[in-house]
Amino acid sequence: MDRTERVTLTNMCMITANHQILVLDRKDPTWPGLTFPGGHVEAHESFHDAVVREVKEETNLTITDPRLCGLKQFYDDQNQRYLVFFYIATKFQGTVKSSPEGNLTWMTQEELLTHQLAENFDRDLLVYFDQTRQEHLLDGERDEPF
Template identity: 70%
Template sequence: MIKRDHQILVLNRNDPVWPGLTFPGGHVEPHESFHDSVIREVKEETGLTIFSPKLVGVKQFYDQNQERYIVFFYITNKFTGQVKESNEGTLSWMTKEELLKHQLAYNFDRDLPIYFDAQLNEHLLDGKRDELF
């Protein structure tokens, strides 16, 4: 999550499998640190260079083959550059209240509390449970 004053940069994804609003992000490349991957992915998807991303939580879930996925949630308000859209989708700055009025990407509404509640830091979604810790 990239914050600017009281606004958040959101991505309206073009992906027909996972459409809707979410935060910029992506995958970790081989031999890449999580820290470096979040900086790289944000640059690729937004044109911004972020600094000092802070890890605020994790999500774990299982795909249709029961392969475990782990997602790391980061926040920063330190960046340079101009917003530039990529083929991932359109970008816009919104308040939290505006964000909640739009169609969110599947299950993204369950991830948002981790970004906004310092008491939470994990989302477990395993087919049997959907819990925040």
């Protein structure tokens, strides 16, 4: 029995400072709305290095000591597994600069929840904000953080 499958590996990072969260308003028409910076893990790249690189590319910030806090998994339109590793970073250097991915804004958690979020991102936030949850599973029949 083959125990391997094709998997897309990605990350997303909630950056916080002074009770505010750095939010990305994505321009991508396939997943528009507010979310956190992040992107794909490249071949032979560690998950840590990938989240540091993606945050730098999308925000101009260099994060240190990002903490893995959970994950999301679902199957894409080609029925291949898609994993998103969720990180939190509180230490960084640099000045925020928007990228072609979208505009960046600092918001409180309360402000974030009143804006147009990317699809299913409200469920992702449960993993970030509720330390008893570690995973968001989307599989067609289920859409639940646990």
